[in-house]
Amino acid sequence: MVEPNHIYQYSIINALMAGVADSGIPVSQFTSKGNQGIGTFTKIQGELVLLDDKVYQLQASGSIRTAGPEEQLPYAVATQYEPQRTIRTPLKDKDDIDRVLEEFNDHAGNLFMSYRVDGRFKKLKARTVRGQEYEGQPLSELGSKQAVQEYEDIEGTIVGFRAPAAWQGFMVAGEHMHFIDRDRNVGGHLLELESDGEVEFGVAVVNNVHIELPTSEKFNAARMTTEDAGIKGIEG
Numbered sequence: 421m422v423e424p425n426h427i428y429q430y431s432i433i434n435a436l437m438a439g440v441a442d443s444g445i446p447v448s449q450f451t452s453k454g455n456q457g458i459g460t461f462t463k464i465q466g467e468l469v470l471l472d473d474k475v476y477q478l479q480a481s482g483s484i485r486t487a488g489p490e491e492q493l494p495y496a497v498a499t500q501y502e503p504q505r506t507i508r509t510p511l512k513d514k515d516d517i518d519r520v521l522e523e524f525n526d527h528a529g530n531l532f533m534s535y536r537v538d539g540r541f542k543k544l545k546a547r548t549v550r551g552q553e554y555e556g557q558p559l560s561e562l563g564s565k566q567a568v569q570e571y572e573d574i575e576g577t578i579v580g581f582r583a584p585a586a587w588q589g590f591m592v593a594g595e596h597m598h599f600i601d602r603d604r605n606v607g608g609h610l611l612e613l614e615s616d617g618e619v620e621f622g623v624a625v626v627n628n629v630h631i632e633l634p635t636s637e638k639f640n641a642a643r644m645t646t647e648d649a650g651i652k653g654i655e656g
């Protein structure tokens with residue numbers, strides 16, 4: 421069926437930046453592409469986590485709901501995640517994630533990585549976007565209105581992807597991580613973390629990427645450029 425550790429992606433970040441977000445791949449189709457992933461919902465309403473075959477919507481109101489099969493996703497990334505290695509490791513902060521990935525494989529600088537981190541975090545900061553206020557509003561404009569939450573001593577899972585720098589605009593270059601807590605009550609796009617214990621860290625290198633582009637009129641009409649600073653501002 422679906423190949424392990426390939427990346428399937430629907431649409432590209434540049435399209436979200438251009439505000440193309442009113443339709444997309446149905447959840448039921450998306451979950452056939454993998455068991456783990458991240459993304460967003462129509463009108464950029466909150467953050468998506470695909471974990472253990474379930475699609476969660478992390479909403480700006482602070483609560484989490486399970487997405488229905490017909491809901492559409494304007495941008496989403498999935499992989500059939502089968503870790504090539506899982507280790508227990510200290511993880512000081514967000515930058516420390518790169519260290520763990522490099523230790524696992526230092527020849528993947530131009531490849532992709534997918535990973536999952538389970539553990540207890542002393543501090544964790546995550547955000548959820550509030551959604552477009554008008555049709556076609558660019559993602560970059562949503563940064564000032566996102567809901568940022570800080571958690572202390574929280575247990576949960578980070579779903580992450582690392583993309584090479586040259587892929588900026590197609591995906592998010594570097595790390596892109598979404599967090600969901602153990603009880604599936606809170607979460608968001610991961611901004612910062614701090615940990616003083618060990619976490620369980622699983623990694624897989626990915627060298628197959630499939631990108632499906634929307635065929636909608638909105639996608640066709642969008643003027644897309646790669647706004648490096650803009651993407652780092654909202655997705656960094």
Ligand SMILES: [Zn+2]
Nearest residue numbers: 467597598609
């Ligand atoms: Zn995100």
